[in-house]
Structure formats: C-alpha cells, structure tokens
Amino acid sequence: MFRKVITTDYPFSPPTPAPRYHGRHILNRHPDGLEKCIGCELCAWACPADAIYVEGGDNTDEQRFSPGERYAKIYQINYTRCIFCGLCIEACPTRSLTMSNEFELARDSRQDLIFTKEQLLAPLLEGMEQPPHPMRLGETDKDYYLGALTNPGTSAGAERAPWSTNAAEDATGGAA
Template sequence: MADKPSKDKEPGLLSKVAGFGVTFGTMFRKIETEQYPEDKRPTQLRFHGRHQLNRHPDGLEKCVGCELCAWACPADAILVEGADNDDANGQRFSPGERYGRVYQINYLRCIFCGLCIEACPTRALTMTNEYELADDNRADLIFTKDQLLAPLQNGMLPAPHPMVDGMEERDYYQGKVTQATPEQEAWAQQREHELAAESAGREDTA
C-alpha cells in the first residue's frame, strides 16, 4: 500500500503565489495599443504583400506571358494567357515575342509564398508591401491585369507602342532603355487621335 504524502512535502503558500508571478506582472503592465488603421506600422523590406506587374522604363510591360508563375503557384491562384505581339497592327505590349494578354491573381487562394516571384524569368512580377486586401465581395479579390500593373512613372508611355528604335529585347533587360523616346511619344499621340476619330465615327453612325 502506497504511503500517503506528508504535509511537509506539500508546497507552501508562497510557492503557490509565485506560480502566478507572470500573471500578476502582466496585469499591471502598460498595454501598447496600436491605433490601426489611423497609424500604420511599416512592414519589413522583404514583406510579401500584394503582387505587381512591372514595366520597362519606356512603359512596355516586362511580362512575356510565359506562364511560369502560374505553373509554380502551389495554390493554383494565378491565371495567365499569353498572346503574340503584333507590330503590323500596333499591338506591341512587351519587348519580347509574346505578352500576358490575360493576367489574374485570385487572392482567395494566394498564400503569399513568393514562389511565383522566384519563377519569373524577367522580374516582371514582384511583391509590394501592401497588405490591406480584405473585402466583402469575393469577386473583388480576383485582381486583373489592370489592377496589378505598376503605375506609369515619368518618361513612360502606356502600352501598346513600338520598341525604342535600334533596340532589341536583350537591350531592355541590360538597362539600355531609360525612357520613352520622342518617336514613341509621336506614335502614341497619332494612335490616340486615330482611336478618337474611330470612336467619333461609330457614334455618328449609331
């Protein structure tokens, strides 16, 4: 028969109170309250946030529609449909032979692992520090190409437009193109006038 534990072996009152030391110490500690969303704490430099489709310095898109990002995605969150650039009809969106005609990222599936970034051969897809992606509509969390494209900077023209004269695709990736040239700007203005005339003609015939 096992011996009953003696009273000498039982913990005393001080030992019982010491066990709550962490609890008592936390109770009287000043609580640090984050005033979000008024005050937003900056993220780390390598934070994995919302994706961005980058452009070349003249405005052409870096995405060549290779679909490697979609193949690398473990959550099947990316949809890419590539198409051929058509110089004859003024439909050049990237320096390469192809471009991403359709590009979608489903943020209901995305796990922000960054494997798509590692798979991209042209550095067309990167991740920003933007993390506010909550919404009350599921359809609005499927971002399209227009939402993912980086905003135009100084010296850029919206695609489509021709490449810089005398430059090849590799010249773009070697950093030899710094901004849109006057020839590209003139072409873009001419195309804008033609599209406006076509639109006015359709309205007159309607």
C-alpha cells in the same frame, strides 16, 4: 505574460511593414512603359495554391505590349487562394512580378479579390507611355533584358551582360 502590452491605433496610424514583407503583387514596367511580363506562365506553374492565371498573346508590330514576341493578354491573381509564399516571384525570368508592402486586401465580395492585369500593373511614371507602342529602348528584346538600358535607344552601344566573360564569345555568339 510579463511583457508590456502593445496597443496600436490601427485605422488611424497603420503599422509600417518590414521592407521584405510579402504583400500585394505588382507587374512591373520597363522605363518606356512596356510591360516586363512576357506571358510565359512560369509564375502560374510555380504557384502551389493555383492562384495565378495567365494567358499569353503574341505581339505584333502594330500592337506591342512587351519587348519580346509574347505578352500576358490575361493576367489574374486570386487573393482568396494566394498564400503569399513568393514562389511566383522566384520563377519569373524577367523580374516582372514583385511583391509590395500593401497588406490591406480586405474586400466586401470574393469576386473583388480576383485582381486583373490592370489592377496589378505598376502605374505609369513620368516619361512612360501607355502600351501598345513600338520599342523605344533598343532595336530588339535583348536590348531590354541584357543591359542596353544603361545606354537607352542604341543597341550598338549596349554594354555586355555582367555574366558574359569574354568579348570574343559575344561577337561570335558563344563559339570562341
């Protein structure tokens, strides 16, 4: 009651959201353009509002969308149901799903609030190639996820994962 009234000129000077604001989701990509999403559907299982629908597909050597065996063939988020809780972000094993600061999601029709994979994918940056294409950052999917990105293109020169404690364990597959 005794505070100064704050009036913003919203459409002309929108407010800057906090850095950790939960806004629209983004499906991230690897530096070569392949999708990080592996179609595991853990985000859909974690969603308390049942706002996420994922249908996985299998990668082939001719059609490769992600470094692993699978990719998200269909990925949809229904923003009429989403409560922006962030549980889907925590459930993602590959860190492919993140939330942006975009908060302007109003649409004229409810159908427009169901975002598809094409709308959610991060844009291609310079040096990225539109999938499907072969893996460029290593020979296996482990090169993508276990630290070989510091030395792209070589699986032999890949650094050990930061959680690995013993070089002998790495060489023998865990049995020292």
